[in-house]
Amino acid sequence: MNDSLTAHRVSPSVTLRTSLAPMTWGATYWLFTETLPTSHPLTVGAVRSVPAGLLLLAVARPRLPQRDAWPRLLVLALANIGLFSALLFVAASRLTGGAAATLISTQPLIAALVAWPVLHHRPSRATLACGLVGVAGVALLSAGGAATDALGVVAAVGAAASMATGTVLVKRWRELAPPLALAAWQLLLGGLALAPVAFLVEGPPPQPTVTHLVGLLLLVTVGTALTFALWIRGVARLGEDAAFLGLLSPLVATAIGALVLDEWLRGAQLAGVVLVLLATLGGAASGRSHPTGELR
Numbered sequence: 001m002n003d004s005l006t007a008h009r010v011s012p013s014v015t016l017r018t019s020l021a022p023m024t025w026g027a028t029y030w031l032f033t034e035t036l037p038t039s040h041p042l043t044v045g046a047v048r049s050v051p052a053g054l055l056l057l058a059v060a061r062p063r064l065p066q067r068d069a070w071p072r073l074l075v076l077a078l079a080n081i082g083l084f085s086a087l088l089f090v091a092a093s094r095l096t097g098g099a100a101a102t103l104i105s106t107q108p109l110i111a112a113l114v115a116w117p118v119l120h121h122r123p124s125r126a127t128l129a130c131g132l133v134g135v136a137g138v139a140l141l142s143a144g145g146a147a148t149d150a151l152g153v154v155a156a157v158g159a160a161a162s163m164a165t166g167t168v169l170v171k172r173w174r175e176l177a178p179p180l181a182l183a184a185w186q187l188l189l190g191g192l193a194l195a196p197v198a199f200l201v202e203g204p205p206p207q208p209t210v211t212h213l214v215g216l217l218l219l220v221t222v223g224t225a226l227t228f229a230l231w232i233r234g235v236a237r238l239g240e241d242a243a244f245l246g247l248l249s250p251l252v253a254t255a256i257g258a259l260v261l262d263e264w265l266r267g268a269q270l271a272g273v274v275l276v277l278l279a280t281l282g283g284a285a286s287g288r289s290h291p292t293g294e295l296r
Helices: 003-009 012-025 028-035 041-060 067-094 097-104 107-119 125-141 150-172 179-202 210-261 267-286
Strands: none
Touching (some): 012 210, 028 067, 041 067, 067 097, 067 150, 067 179, 097 150, 107 150, 125 210
């Protein structure tokens, strides 16, 4: 059956379960800045991933992948975990949460463009328009939090590009392993690749406090192992369309800011909420790009 047709027959429950991952990730900025050492963002990224990967491997108990599968698994691990985690936490340590979320919200646009040569899915005008609406909505959500740190800006855009590319490649290489095992291998390999880089750049990690340990426990179990398993399972079905669900992350981050930090929304931010929701729903409804023909 034509792959572009099967994309439109994905059960809504798949989209709902997949959306739980970015919604949970919306708390990552707050959890990182409030409970973990922001001076060691690369270390946090590595320590987050390796235990989560081992936990999923213990649950899945998969067979070792075939020899020719390892290079592709490593590419996925670097795109979705190693490089993405490093850039994400560097951005989170140098920008406001709203500014970082605004830049990372370019992921749906990047995913649509990457899917064109990789999956031969030509993005429709509706898909591109929804991506632009989503970026505008997140920009309104983060009004007042200017991104002034150049390295933070580059890191955030790089994180968006890395995760967008990984999202597309998961769809292409989903046969490498069952979804849970695929998530586990990526977390483990990505974290192991990042760990020596973190040590060379940041030095030994600081002495952990009780707050650090509690934050890390939440980040490893709920914020990484559970959510990444849901994400990979969903991406294997939804492909690059799943990137639109990432727009839910800044919505949750904004809600946390209002409820926990007393940062209530103003008029422009409320308009941003509406735009993000419209972009998410429109992106999911517009379906994947078209394999042939011009942009519609």
